[in-house]
Amino acid sequence: MFDRFTDPARRAVMRAGILTMNAGRTSLATDLLLLGLAEEHPMPHLPDPAALRPHIDTGRTRELLAAIGIDVEEVRRRTRHGLDDPRLWRLERSRVAFLRVTLSGPMGVLPLRMHARKAIEVALWKPGPVTGERLLWGLLADAANGSAAILREAGADVRELVRVAGIPVHRATSG
Template sequence: MFERFAQEARHAVTRAGAEARRMGHDHLGTEHLLLGLLARPQDPAARVLAGFGLDLDGGRRAVLHALGGSEPERDAAALAAIGIDLDAVRAAVEHTFGAGALDAPPPARRPRRGGPRFTERGRRAMVLTLRAATGQGARRIETGHLLLGLLREGGGTAVRVLRERGVDPAALERATEAALVGGVRAA
């Protein structure tokens, strides 16, 4: 199936795997595919998403929140309320111990050959990606088709993140289809 993917779509899936590894996940779900699409702001699918107020940093925070991770802004605000300036603490520690001294170490897991494996919903999104492309008579699978696959899967973390960010999945689907069919580069 990947031989039909345009280079940008391949990059998005590769970046999705990198996002999964960055988060310490041994799976590749719809949330990682969404982040893979957001990773290249100049890409047409990322531009459509940007038109709905989404970017990579916000996407990462939303995914971590959806999966039960910490929210750095909320943590910093809580510490500031008791008189602790988190930025000053980080600067002092990094000055003494070096950049990234407070970053969490990567999880101690045995690396899996070939990287993270698709979840059931991730696999389903990929199948729906192929269907979206063939349904439009496209020879190549573009990032917009990947976004349509995520939206049409409908039950994964990606769609939950979109809804929590105030995005109407049906409106996003229409905008994505318009961008693909019309060759429009959404702003």
């Protein structure tokens, strides 16, 4: 599935996988997909990762280790060098269970939760490359996944993000 992804979009999904494993989660959800997108593919009106983090559960490792003077990001840089190599990561649909999509890499295999899978499916829906804007479209296409709420809480103008991502807006007409 990654063959249609641009490098920044692929890195965003890979980063979401790393964030998921660092948080101790067993499956990839849309909140960390959104954070991975913000970290790897900044775009106009998308909040920076520091503004998003307080609204997303990324685990408490960073703050617990910081309390004793350990910079967890430096530890991760030193011990997990090379994990972001795109050749080591795969995004695959199960041949047996068609709705099961997994992200696999050097740290393990993560199934995508329903809403994260739907976001990827929407991004892949149109022909052509999957860009960060298309991932954003996938995240915003389903209000039930919570991405729009996280963006609003972080101070983003969601209507402007919809415009930037090129998401078509259908307005009801009176008649």
